[in-house]
Amino acid sequence: MGDTVKVTRRKSRLKQPTIGDWIIVGVMILLILSCILPVLTVVARSFSDPGAIMRQEVVFVPVGFHVDAYADILNDGRFMRSLGWTAILTVMFTLLALFMTVLAAYPLTYDQLKGRKIITLLIIFTMYFHAGTIPMFLLYQRLGILNTPSVLILPGLISVFLMIIMRKFFLGIPESLKESAEIDGASPFTILIKIYLPLSTPALATLGLMYAVGRWNGFADALMFLTGPGTDVYHPIQLLLFQILQGQVGIDTTLDPGVAAAPGRIETVRSAAIVVAMVPILCVYPWLQKYFVSGVTLGAVKC
Secondary structure (H helix, E strand, O other): OHHHHHHHHHHHHHHOOOHHHHHHHHHHHHHHHHHHHHHHHHHHHHHOOHHHHHOOOOOOOOOOOOOHHHHHHHHOHHHHHHHHHHHHHHHHHHHHHHHHHHHHHOHHHOOOOOOHHHHHHHHHHHHHOOOOHHHHHHHHHHHOOOOOHHHHOHHHOOOHHHHHHHHHHHHHOOHHHHHHHHHOOOOHHHHHHHHHHHHOHHHHHHHHHHHHHHHHHOOHHHHHHOOOOOHHHHOOHHHHHHHHHOOOOOOOOOOOHHHHOOHHHHHHHHHHHHHHHHHHHHOHHHHHHHHHHHHOOOOOOOO
């Protein structure tokens, strides 16, 4: 009885939060607020009256609710075309990137692969040493992908960091499953399709999300490598959004030109454009949430 009381008291002491726990909670709250508050500000400005924005009355809550800015954004053909193209581009890129990542990671799990360590070293070498923008530009020009949609897909089809995570996940799958399949006469390709991939759903979902977010938010490659005439139809939404924020591109509007060009009105339309560009990729998270929790611990050390 006495031992039971001691164990209960010990557990109660362990459950009590310490100063370090409160510090961690405080830091996490600050990080969460630093991510949420800018988004709330942009959303509030997109729904607010232009005059309230000019008077700097808008912080986190809309002042004078208006949806005219969203009507202009959704009626702008160039913006919606770019949004649709970016969605198609992101889906194609993510599927191809996962395919290439699996093809690179899976063979490196076999000890029988000759030169495995050298191959792995050469792959990791590319994580730390980069040729630079000018050599990349010349390479893309020689390959014939400059000023084509391929320049947004092919160069980033594989991330070395994510490939290493995928390989680590494959190595965590029990070796006995592969050995039993080999005894039954299964080929390496069959083992990959019927054993490894079905067990790797959390990893594939997590890496796919990372690839998709990276492609959706990317605009530097399009800015540098899609500069030819007529290539603006291949500009992703983030590049178009960058041009809108810089004042290089305007949004078509049905309002009076004087009203549409008012400073507060311009800020409202820009905020609405940012919100519309965020919504599609945010809708992906709920579908992958059940896999993401287990997927974020990929490669972690298990005790």
